[in-house]
Structure formats: C-alpha cells, structure tokens
Amino acid sequence: MKSHNRHPVTNSAQKAFKKEIRDAIKGVSSGFLFGIPLLYTMEVWWIGSYAEPLQMLIALLTNFVVVFLLIRTEGFRGTTDTKIRDASIDSIETLAIGFICTALTLVLLRQIDLNTSINEAVGKIIFESVPFTLGVAVANSFLSGDREGGTNTPPSSSPQSKTAEINATLADVGATSIGALFIAFTIAPTQEIPMLASAMTPPWLLATIAASLLISYGIVFVAGLTNQARRYQQQGLFHRPINETLVAYIISLMAGLLMLWFFHQLSLEDPWTVWLSHAIVLGLPATIGGAAGRIVV
Structure with missing residues (x-):
C-alpha cells in the first residue's frame, strides 16, 4: 500500500518541479528582453565600479521593494493572490535570477574577470541587474502565453x-x-x-x-x-x-x-x-x- 501511494506524490512533485523550471526560464527570457540594452552601457559599468557599499545597499533595497510590489500585483508565476510571505520568497528568487544572469553576461562580455575586485563585481551586478530583475518580475503580466496547443503540423504541397x-x-x-x-x-x-x-x-x-x-x-x-x-x-x-x-x-x-x-x-x-x-x-x-x-x- 505504501509503494502504491507514492506515485501520485511523485507525479505531483515532478509537475511542480517542471513548473518551477518553466517559470524560471520564462523569467530569465523576460529579463533578457528588458535588461540587455543596459548590460551594454559603460556608464552603468562605471557606476557599479565606484559605488560605495551604502549606495549598493540602497539600490538593492529599492530594487527589492519594486520587485516585491510587482510580484504582489502579478509576478512571473501568474498568481494574483500571493501572500506577503510567498511574495517575499518570490522576490528573493527574482533577484537571484537577475543577479546570476547579469553576472554571467558580464563575465561573457569580459566586464568581470579574475582581476575584478569583489566590490567592483558586486556593484556592477547590482546596478546592471535592476532592469533585468524588473523584466523577470513582469514576465507573466506582459509576456505570458499558452504553451499548449502547438503541434508540428507538416506542410502541405498544395x-x-x-x-x-x-x-x-x-x-x-x-x-x-x-x-x-x-x-x-x-x-x-x-x-x-x-x-x-x-x-x-x-x-x-x-x-x-x-x-x-x-x-x-x-x-x-x-x-x-x-x-x-x-x-x-x-x-x-x-x-x-x-x-x-x-x-x-x-x-x-x-x-x-x-x-x-x-x-x-x-x-x-x-x-x-x-x-x-x-x-x-x-x-x-x-x-x-x-x-x-x-x-x-
């Protein structure tokens, strides 16, 4: 009986995991759509390079508040009745997605390397990630769509x-x-x-x-x-x-x-x-x- 009851739980967990991955991919994609122009702006690189820790903290908190409000409205998960606790967790996840993708892009563009100081790297990531995280937060509001119903219909010869x-x-x-x-x-x-x-x-x-x-x-x-x-x-x-x-x-x-x-x-x-x-x-x-x-x- 115990082994028989595991299948619904396993299937449910798999569906939840797949949805989590899909939501993350949607957020990443939306983040790139919104954030890529600023990632190519040297003035923001410079601001991040010379920002003081207090400035970074203010920028980070401001970004979190804006993302939190967007998530409460309708975040990238498409939930309109998000509780404060859930919205806070989603906001942290949104910031994490933005930071990781921004950091990887800056590494790809050679704006962060092994010679970059920790303070400079963190500053660049925080300031460059602002539009990226906003894009992640509004992924469902502005760019949602139906994944289902797509079929590879073979073309006719008519x-x-x-x-x-x-x-x-x-x-x-x-x-x-x-x-x-x-x-x-x-x-x-x-x-x-x-x-x-x-x-x-x-x-x-x-x-x-x-x-x-x-x-x-x-x-x-x-x-x-x-x-x-x-x-x-x-x-x-x-x-x-x-x-x-x-x-x-x-x-x-x-x-x-x-x-x-x-x-x-x-x-x-x-x-x-x-x-x-x-x-x-x-x-x-x-x-x-x-x-x-x-x-x-």
Missing part, C-alpha cells in the same frame, strides 16, 4: 500551402529584422561594441554565439511567452525550431552589421576579423531583439 509558407517566412524574416534593427540601432552608435570586441578572444566569441542561440531558442520555444504555441505550426524556412533559431541569428547578425556600418563603426577598409568580432558582440542583443519580434507576430 499551391495555397506554398503561398502560406512564403507569407509565413516573409512575416518571420520581417519580424526578426525589425526586432534586431530596433535593438541594434540603440547600441551600435556607442563605443561599447568596439570596446567589448577588442577584448574578445576566439573562445569568448564562440561562447557569445552559443549564448545568443541558446537565449533566442529559450525565449521563443521554451519560455511560454505570448503565442509560443503558434511557433510550432510555422511553415517555410521557420518550420522547425532549430532552423528558425539559426536563420534568425544570421538575420540578426546582418542587421547588426548594417547598423554598425550605418553609424561608421565599421568601414570597408577594416579586416574581416574586425567585422566578425563586432557582429558577434552586437549579435547577442540583436538576436534577443529578433526573438522579441517573432513572439509578437
């Missing part, structure tokens, strides 16, 4: 289906381009891209590519944001998640290069290695912008 495939492909290419251009336009004119690219060695560039693809895939196909179920029914070049992620990344890189050339950050005289490194560095936020564009079409 003329109407071919036309639908072309239209769907053009819509996704357009949405990706608009989202990528929007983010790249705000970052490309700044000096952050050349500064970051100059510090990137090939292994770090490869890591940035991997992070861009992983975050893009998570936002569109894992996090359950907006109309995610429809993404699995797309046809054309974007019919499968892996294809969509790779094609969208290439489009985002092209959008980033266009903006870098437009703002005279790159010229035809520059070697291809400079073009490549700049494109990969700007490709991270541009890819996130492209993913944002696709989840709202």
